[in-house]
Amino acid sequence: MPIELTPLPYSPGALQPHLSERAVALQHGQHQRACVDAVNQRIIGTEWEDAPLERIVRESQGALFEAAAQAWNLQFQWQCLRPRGSGDPQGRLADRVKRRFGDVAGLRHAFNDAALGLFGAGWAWLVLHPDGSLAIQVTRNAGTPLTSHSTPLLGCNLWEHAYYLDYQNDRARYLEAWWKAANWEFASEQMPD
Structure with a gap:
């Protein structure tokens, strides 16, 4: 089962003026997509083929780890940001x-x-x-x-x-x-x- 590129939790322009639509689209559509594709290419026919992304990150090494970890980090990043965010923790x-x-x-x-x-x-x-x-x-x-x-x-x-x-x-x-x-x-x- 291939790893999927998770959709953004908001539109690419929603973080403006802090992060531009172009910057968000580049990170998500190009960089995160490339990492997900690299993971999927490397897991075909391996023990990781049906593993969730988080398990691949925790247990793999080398080029597979680099691609999987960066894919996970980018996916996590989008949750860490939100339109009209900030304020203070509660x-x-x-x-x-x-x-x-x-x-x-x-x-x-x-x-x-x-x-x-x-x-x-x-x-x-x-x-x-x-x-x-x-x-x-x-x-x-x-x-x-x-x-x-x-x-x-x-x-x-x-x-x-x-x-x-x-x-x-x-x-x-x-x-x-x-x-x-x-x-x-x-x-x-x-x-x-």
Whole structure:
């Protein structure tokens, strides 16, 4: 059973002015599509042929892992953003943000510092560790928290193609815009009960 390109949860232009329709369409229709196609080509006739994408990410290696992880990361990313997003986290997530970072501004500052500190392509993540504490992780290339024991809550794409059309090489401006579309409700829903 082939892996399918999941549809966007909103129209490609819905994240404007933070991310342009063209940038979203490029990431989804070209980059994510290429990753899904690469996974499907590599799983034909293998033990992975009927496996869900998440299992392939957790258990594969090499080129298959790279394609599968990037496909999953991109799929997750779209849930982390929403039209008219941002605001502040609520409930249990807000309590954990306050405990770990002092407030949302402290979280954003720490997250942005980590994201700006990554040289090259990768991802910045807000994760929940098994002990219930929040942390920020930065992964290179297609790296993902799925391969650890931490639960990803938010993921920010730091590959150049994620922001070049809208912000050229200004990753800081991209991060500022990204926070304005952050989907805190989705992040809260990822937290285990």
